[in-house]
Amino acid sequence: MxxxxxxxxxxxxxxxxxxxxxxxxxxxxxxxQSPQVMVISCSDSRVDPAQILDVAPGEIFVVRNVAAMVPPYETTPGNHGVSAAVEFAVQFLKVREIVVMGHGACGGCKAALTRDLHGNDPGEGGFVARWVSMLDEARDRVVDQHGSDGATAELEMELAAVRESLANLRTFPFVSEKERSGELTLHGAHFAIADGILRQLDEDSGTFTPAE
Incomplete structure (x- = not known):
């Protein structure tokens, strides 16, 4: 290392x-800078979007956080880092596309699925637990169908997180307005570390298929 x-x-x-x-x-x-695409991806050291997507500096605007999450639109007091980045990208850089890219073996999604960190104090996993609690409803749906452990459940949780972030993006008025007008397009994707395959979300069918 x-x-x-x-x-x-x-x-x-x-x-x-x-x-x-x-x-x-x-x-x-x-x-x-004048990137046309914003990529929201995980902080995980194994999934650098610039490397995976083979782009040069200045070509994509990137935000990385635990589990590649976008919180829902809100204006309550606090530090809204992801919301600020989305606002800057959409309203000031005028990006044309936003990609939410999840990945395999995601520790944040596993924490959301297992809830191992729930109840922990800040500094002992509490910050992570609070952040991934945005996935609680999606987690319940995954558990109902696939249980709370095993490779299938973990993958489904990762895919559900991408869908959840896309849904949350659409709660931002300036995002939904520009999507309706055709000025902005949203995409979902999932990169599998083990096989190196990027899968793209077809929102009409809800399925992820390998990029050709």
Whole structure:
């Protein structure tokens, strides 16, 4: 595993290699960004969307958090980091598409499914439990059909989380308005770490199928 010192060594290689070779591009990026796609993905170290989707700096606007969740629209006092990112991407960057990308072996979705951390204090899993409690209703539906343990239940929980985040995105008035007008399109996807396959959600059928 990499240490901070290893990361700085990597930076030095980047600075003397890719940065120099693409200096003109970096100069352009310093003037601003204009990505067309926002990607909401998990913080998991194994699922870097830039690597999975093979994009260069400046090409996607990314927000990462536990289980790739989008909370529902609300205006209560508090720190609404994901909501701020969605607002910035849609209203200021004018992205044309938003992708919610879940993944296999997701610890956040497993925590939502098993509820192992429920009741824990902040710092002992309580923050995670509170965050993934957004999935409680989806979790109940998964458990009713597939139980609360095993590979099938975990996969279904991961897929349900993608659907839940898409539903929550549509509670943002400026998102739903732009989707209705055709200015914005929402997508769901799931990346399986074990086989490297990205599956896309067909919202009409509710199924995920491999990207061709």
């Amino acid at each position: 990499k240490s901070y010192t290893d990361l700085i060594d990597g930076y030095r290689r980047f600075r003397s290699g890719d940065w120099r070779e693409q200096r003109e591009r970096w100069a352009q990026l310093s003037d601003g």
